Amino acid sequence: MGTKPILIYDTTLRDGTQGGGMSLSVDDKVQIAKRLDALQFDYIEGGWPGSNPKDIDFFNTIRTVPLQYAKVAAFGSTRKKDTPPEQDPNLQALIEAQTPVVTIFGKSSQFQVKEALQTTPEENLRMISDSTAYLNRHGKEVIYDAEHFFDGFQLDPEYALCTLRSAHAAGAHFLVLCDTNGGTDFRAVTEIVRRVKAEFPKARVGIHTHNDSGYGVANTLAAVYEGAEMVQGTVNGIGERVGNADLITILANLFKWKIPTQGKIDASQLTALSRFVYELANLPPHPQQPYVGELAFAHKGGVHVDAVLKNPELYEHIDPEAVGNRRQFLVSDLAGTAHIETLEGFGIKKRDPLARVALNEIKRLEHQGYAFEAADGSLDLLIRGLRGENTEIFNLVEYRVEVTKKTAGNPESCAVVVIRVNGDEVTKMAYGDGPVNALDLALRAALTSKFPELAKLRLEDYKVRIIPEQRGTGAKVRVLIESKLGEKRFGTVGVDENIVDASWKALVDSFSYAHLLIKAN
Secondary structure: OOOOOEEEEEOOOOOHHHOOOOOOOHHHHHHHHHHHHHHOOOEEEEEOOOOOHHHHHHHHHHOOOOOOOOEEEEEEEOOOOOOOHHHOHHHHHHHHOOOOEEEEEEEOOHHHHHHHHOOOHHHHHHHHHHHHHHHHHOOOEEEEEEEOHHHHHHHOHHHHHHHHHHHHHOOOOEEEEEEOOOOOOHHHHHHHHHHHHHHOOOOOEEEEEEOOOOOHHHHHHHHHHOOOOEEEEEHHHOOOOOOEOEHHHHHHHHHHOOOOEOOOOOHHHHHHHHHHHHHHOOOOOOOOOOOOOOOOOEEOOHHHHHHHHHOHHHOOOOOHHHHOOOOEEOOOOOOOOOOHHHHHOOOOOOOOHHHHHHHHHHHHHHHHOOOOOOOHHHHHHHHHHHOOOOOOOOEEEEEEEEEEOOOOOOOEEEEEEEEEEOOEEEEEEEEEOOHHHHHHHHHHHHHHOOOHHHHHEEEEEEEEEEOOOOOHHHOOEEEEEEEEEOOEEEEEEEEEOOHHHHHHHHHHHHHHHHHHHHHHO
16 A cells, blocks of 8 residues: 555545435535535546536536635546547537536447447547546546446457557556446455556546445555555445445544545535535435444443443444444433534534533434434534524414415415514515415515515525335425525424424524524624
8 A cells, every 4th residue: 555645536426426316406416515625535527528518517606616625527538539638628628518527438448438438449549538638628627437447457458558659658647447337346456456556557537437236435445455546436325336445444444454645625514514414415315334324333222221331432433423323222222422422513612501402402313303403503503502592583473384275376375474573473474486475475575564674584405305214195204405605505404293383493593593604793
């Protein structure tokens, strides 16, 4: 293994979005990019600007976001066959994305060249070389992803190496070896990476693996041990088919084995990052995900609990707090210092008597279905309430929501909100595209009549999730609302069997928190 720190290249916003059930808005992608930048991920691959309008919109937006550490990469293919680089629309889109880094992929296997590209092996080499050189001339840091490299190497080692030589000679800054189909055994990865390092002693080598054989993390770490300097993957392993290599697990393992990352990523933030991405993607967290899953450090009765109470190392391979997680005793319910990192962010120290009260209340609400990973506004309001601070800006008298559907036309939603502010009763009615939209508009109208400054608050996103372990139409739902006030974004959450009331709770928190922010300024 080399001595250089490992560079972390995140492709959640591009490769991750190809996963089934995975969808991110442009705002979601920007929020994740900002979170990764704050943790000092080295590269953030934002998308393929030549493939869809959403990715073009993302690159236009991210240029206005002042990232402090990470480099944004645009992704695309080499030029098309028999097409000069300057006439290739994909390469032009990559340049127009105006990112400092461009990642291009090319074929490493003659089988792929013949069947997918339907061109000659020689033209494929020229496509790789021409594209890399062209992007270099435009001042880009070029990362070359050698697609299907391990499959190609096992079919024809010399041709696979020739594709790398084409990219390397043309000035590629990194040669990234891709197990695109995810079918390579980690023993083969070890041997092939070792061969590549011997053939290219001066090249910087990276690894990009998929998890189709369950080897995504193992193959990545095998490459690291053989000298790969860059690791590509996605948060939570989200990706096409069964997914990509999970950067969360990889980073936790690098931390455990004392292998440094270039950005000195804080491993204690991994659980929070994992759940933040799940929440924004509206995906249920995997409870048994290594290191960060809710059950990753859960012990259930008998000998194990007794042993862990004596010494956690008897049944735990790492301190759960080192990765931001917590230990749980499922039978005796003795959970101890959960959410300590989060509470310390609100000025509550571990020995503060309020810490136990706050932890118990968070546990109680989580049992009801609440999740605060992406609901920082609701969490702040909760802590303030436990301190005795009154954050309510109105009292509800009543609200009514009606939906009318006639034979012809779309359903019509109407909401009436009656609230009391400083002794004055305010009644407002509004029509909306749906019951929640109507309720939001009616509440907004009522509050802005007394607090005009709240007109600046914008509802940016609205997500609904059926809470696991509930059944049928009577299941509880969790509503997450993302709001924006000026440049400040925050989330609020509500839970109820009734989707309208869950939405109401999240809406009320968003206006209450916005009022606090305005007062603070």
